[in-house]
Amino acid sequence: RKEVEQDPGPFNVPEGATVAFNCTYSNSASQSFFWYRQDCRKEPKLLMSVYSSGNEDGRFTAQLNRASQYISLLIRDSKLSDSATYLCVVRNTGFQKLVFGTGTRLLVSP
Amino acid sequence: EAGVAQSPRYKIIEKRQSVAFWCNPISGHATLYWYQQILGQGPKLLIQFQNNGVVDDSQLPKDRFSAERLKGVDSTLKIQPAKLEDSAVYLCASSLNSQDIQYFGAGTRLSVL
Numbered sequence: 001r002k003e004v005e006q007d008p009g010p011f012n013v014p015e016g017a018t019v020a021f022n023c024t025y026s027n028s029a030s031q032s033f034f035w036y037r038q039d040c041r042k043e044p045k046l047l048m049s050v051y052s053s054g055n056e057d058g059r060f061t062a063q064l065n066r067a068s069q070y071i072s073l074l075i076r077d078s079k080l081s082d083s084a085t086y087l088c089v090v091r092n093t094g095f096q097k098l099v100f101g102t103g104t105r106l107l108v109s110p
Numbered sequence: 111e112a113g114v115a116q117s118p119r120y121k122i123i124e125k126r127q128s129v130a131f132w133c134n135p136i137s138g139h140a141t142l143y144w145y146q147q148i149l150g151q152g153p154k155l156l157i158q159f160q161n162n163g164v165v166d167d168s169q170l171p172k173d174r175f176s177a178e179r180l181k182g183v184d185s186t187l188k189i190q191p192a193k194l195e196d197s198a199v200y201l202c203a204s205s206l207n208s209q210d211i212q213y214f215g216a217g218t219r220l221s222v223l
Binding site: 004008042043044045046087096097099100 | 150
């Protein structure tokens, strides 16, 4: 079983739609959680951190459920520029290593 | 502020050849990482340096991969000899310390024929 699992997609949505991505992690000792965005043939960039209380950044909302070991990302009012791969990432204790999921690809169409 | 610099951007080699990648992290960043990203997968950590010391190289195939960060700044990653399955993007990242945000370079895309 992979340590971080995501639905690879692709998710095809029209502009203005709301889309949600889910992610599960297997290591209960994971201490920090993130969503990264990776455009085609580009490097990953931090989109947002994920907190137990939930957090919002504009059209993006991230949620963490430690009991279920589940992370989500909600994108409201999708834009063409949101088309990218969204990587679910956890940081474990010890060496503080980041473990990436395979990513979920989002395609927003006009 | 300059980002993480990597070179070359692309490299094509034949199997059993050697190849080296170079990374210059953001100035002042003590922690440097090398990741391998195979097509369709997320990045996988190969090695983590804290200054010029290795913190974690548990996923580095040490029979063919090596990395160094001699002066605690620039780093090189070498593959010798390359195999077909080494075809991937090699990403370098750096952070102020191991708990800080990691910033990635544009990567080196390696094709092994």
